[in-house]
Each structure stands twice: as C-alpha cells, then as structure tokens.
Amino acid sequence: MLDHVIKGASVVDGTGAPAYTADVGIRDGRIDVIAPRVTEPARSTDDAGGLVLAPGFVDPHTHYDAQLFWDPYATPSLNHGVTTVAAGNCGFTLAPLNPDRPDDADYTRRMMSKVEGMSLVALEEGVPWSWHSFGEYLDALEGRIAVNAGFMVGHCALRRYVMGADAAGGRPTPDQLDHMVRLLRAAMEAGAWGLSTTQSSTHSDGDGQPVASRHALPEELLALSRAVGEHEGTQIEAIVAGCLDQFSDAEIDLFAEMSAAAGRPLNWNVLTIDAAVPERVPRQLLASERARKAGGRVVALTMPILTPMNMSLGTFCALNLIPGWGPILGLPVPERIARLRDPDVRAEMLRHASSKEAGVFRRLADFGRYVIGDTYSEANRGLTGRVVRDIAAERGLDPFACLVEICANDELRTVLWPMPPDNDPASWALRAQTWQHEDVLLGGSDAGAHLDRMCGAPYTTRFLGDCLRGRKLVPLEQAVRMLTDDPARLFGLRERGRVQEGFHADLVLFDPERIDAGTATLVHDLPGDSPRLDSRAIGVRAVWVNGVEAIRDDVVTGAVPGKVLRSGRDTRTVSTR
Secondary structure (H helix, E strand, O other), rough: OOOEEEEEEEOOOOOOOOEEEEEEEEOOOOEEEEEEEOOOOEEEEEEEEOOOOEEEEEOEEEEEOOHHHOOOOOOOOHHHHHEEEEEOOOOOOOOOOOOOOOOOHHHHHHHHHHOOOOOOHHHHOOOOOOOOOHHHHHHHOOOOOEEEEEEEEHHHHHHHHHHHHHHOOOOHHHHHHHHHHHHHHHHHHHOEEEEEEEEOOOOOOOOOOOOHHHOOOOHHHHHHHHOOOOOOOOOEEEEEHHHHOOOOOHHHHHHHHHHHHHHOOOEEEEEOOOOOOOHHHHHHHHOOOOOHOOOEEEEEEEEEEEEEEEEOOOOOOHHHHHHOOHHHHOOOOHHHHHHHHHHHHHHHHHHHHHHHHHHHHHHEEEHHHEEOOOOOOOHHHOOOOOOHHHHHHHOOHHHHHHHHHHHOOOOOOOOEEOOOOOOHHHHHHHHHHHHOOOOOOEEEOOOOOOOOEEOOHHHHHHHHHHHHOOOOOOOOHHHHHHHHHHHHHHHOOOOOOOOOOOOOOOEEOOOOOOEEEOOOEOOOHHHHHHOOOOOOOEEEEEEEEEEEEEEEEEEEOOOOOOOOOOEEEEEEOOOOO
C-alpha cells in the first residue's frame, strides 16, 4: 500500500521539461510511482486537478542555524515551499565552541546578533548551546526539524576556537593554522558541507570590531580551501567587500584560486542587478570566467524579486553600513537626533551615501523615495503609507531633512520603507538575461537573519506568481528548475530537486492561479517576544518533506520529517576538474 497519492496534478518535474498530468504515489519517504493513473491503494490521497506539483524548493543561502531550535519548521520558508535550506553561510556558525572558553558562546551570540540581525534574547533563550564540536551541533538538530538542512562550517568559529580573542585582529601561527585545518576536516567528517568565510567590510562583531575571518590572508584561505577538496560532497561559500558592488582584481583572483585549490564550486552572495549600473554584472561575472580558466567554478547568487527592507534611524540596519554613517547612528538617541538635525552633518552624510565607496548602498540615498511605515507620535499622525518626497514638498524641506524630522518626532522609532530604484523595465530585462548565465543561481534570501528588517524567505512563491501572472520573464517550467534542480545540482544533493521515481518525496502542491506571497508584517513570536517580519504563503495547498506532509494550507502540521543533510552521505562531489 502506498502512503499517499497525489492525483491528477500538473507535474512540473524540475528538469525544465514541459508539464504533464499524472498521479504521483509516495511510499517510505520517496516517490514510488509516477503514472497517468495510479491504481494501487493508498492510506491518503489528494485531488490535485488544476494544481501544479513541483519538487520542494532549495534555498541556497539561509541563516537558520539558530532559529531551527525554537522553530523546527523554518518559517516562513517551509510555508513557501522550501524543503531544503543551506545554512552556516557568511563565515558565521554556532559551532565549534572551545570547551576551555565557555564565554565564547556569549561572544558568538553577540556577534550573530550584530552581524546577522538575530535577536539576542532569542539566541539566549531559544538555543541550548549544549555542544562543542561541529558534529555535536548537527546531532543536536537531528530528528527535530521539519525541513532538510545542510550546514557550512564558519571560518569565524574556526578562528575563535583556535585563537581565542586573538582571532579578531591576529594572524595564526603555523601550528594554529594546522589546528584550524584539522577542525575543518573534523567538521566535514561529521557532515559539514564545507567552508564559509567573509572578508566583507560590513561584517563586525558584537564589540564593533571586524569579524575574525576578515583578518585572514590568502594563504590561510587557500589552506582551508585545499582541505575542503579532501572531502566528498563539499563546497565553499565566500563573501568579500566587492560582493556589494564590484570586485577588485585581487578579489576575483582570490575566488578563482580558492575554488581551484579545492576543486569545488564557490558561491557568493549577492549579485545586485540594476540597469543604472550596467557595468556591474559583467564585472562580477568576470570572477566566474577567470575561475573556469583556473580550474574552478564561481557561482553568483541573485534574488529574482525585490525584497522589501524595513529600516529605521533608531535600530541597526543597512543605513548603518553606509560609510561614515555608523558612528552617528551608533550614538545615544538624544545625541543622535541632535547630530541628525545639524545641516552640516546631514550634508556630509549625504555625500558619503552618494560616494563610490558606498557601493550598492548608494541605492538607499534617495530619501524622497522612502515610504513612512509605522509611526508613534501625534505629530506623525496620518503619515503612514505616504512618500517622503510628497511630505517634504508640503513642508518646504529637502527630503532627508524632512525624513529626519519625522523620525525625531518618534524618537527615531519610525519605520521606513525605501522604494527600490531598480524596479524599472530595463532592470527586469537585464535580470532575465543574467539568469540564463551558467554561473548565476537564484537565491540569497538570508532567511533566518535580519529578522525584523527584511523577509526574503517568500522569494519562491513571489517569483512563481510573477512568472505566471506578472512580468512572465521565464516560463513556469524554467522557473521551477531554477528553484529546485539547479541548486540541488550545485550542492550535489542526492536524489533531491526533481519529481522523479526513486527521489526523496520533497514536494510542493500549489494553485497556479493564486501562488504568491502576502505582505510582510511584523509579528512577535520569537523567544522573549522578540519581533520578526513574516509573510503568509498564498495558493500553496501542501508541502511534503521526505514524504510526510509538513504544511497544509499555510499551516504547519506538527510533523518534523526533515533531515540534517551531511556531506558525503547526502551530497556527492561536484568537481570543477
């Protein structure tokens, strides 16, 4: 007897092949049979007439390392059809932790709170912190998650374990570097997918200092990369300063050398596509071209939607990352307001925001295009939903001065929504063109991070809705392949990413007439009543993970059928040679 049969679905199998109508039978966690009509009895069935059945989506860049402990469903990703997540990105992981330094857990919590926007209270109250080795961390998740999850091991954690406080600012001795390599090997033997690292200028720890991996020289990165190549089914994920705008020659060479040294793909996050900066895409993809010549492969992640950003002058957000803005926005609120009201200070801030050094953050500098979100004072009554440009014109102020006054009335608590400058036909045409490149992959949601600032997790359903009823930049079959088989093949996932007999039954059943994502709203459902942005899935009938129903009509079922996917066992080597 089959466990479940999905009857009469329009099957989009993930390969890019044309959709076809079929029954799909599930047994023991796998797709047992696909046929025009399945007659074998089943314990349960779905009438899927008029619905699309696709493979579960694979999100290649998340930070669910902590959230899975208090939310095994990885919401809202699972609601939006994501059945497999890649975590442990950007050089930041919760393991390994040195047993001789218990305070390292506190350092890690404060770093994750600062650099990835995770609630410190949630990290303290919602995570057990019961491990030391990376394998013990993976074991702590085994059997209690509803999604499949694979984890890179973070370079910052390796450095901190070996070098302690010297990790931020120091250089390892030969013995310390050898110790890091051995730690990385042990993590991969336990199932880590490979190495993640960052040298991004925007990444600082809880003390405001550059995170540990930013101090690594190329020889350290190459030694770790070579170790990645010794293990089956591994990868590299890396971030450098040029990821935010345009790579330097040295960064292009570093990516190519790291990938070639490992003989493994290296992916980076995130390729921003904007027709107003036409030179960016070819410059960023030069890294892929040079890597292939060197015997490596460098893959750029890019988002197929414009992710709304929730900002504020009162809390840490992307505005703090504009050169010169951090020291001002880090002041106590009364002093911050006084400085922001100074015309000379504002002029200097605007100069920094429009400079070449601001990189991709230049897109945040058009303050007339900001929309006012939640307000908290009588003076701001009626401003929610209005565009700053219009308010400024009424008041005879320049837009930035107007925005500052609105925020000051709320003691800087005002929620701000910047309208993206790249929501134009030329930019969307450039995106569609760029998506066809062999070294460009959809993803970069950052799901699990920046929880009260952005909500990238629904990119899957929003993209499909756009493909079916919006801009229609790619056909449905290709869109599904880009969300499923493409990332599954990059990571070497075994028997995942397709609707195919014998494959794991990670499946999404959705209504093509309705598939979409709801507006992001602020909810307080994290440990300690901490806030995050959430978005409901629209038109998703059901999601199965390893053959078990995990979502039904946007509600979790309570089942936890997910697997911790371990390198070698659950991933095969994707060699660049």
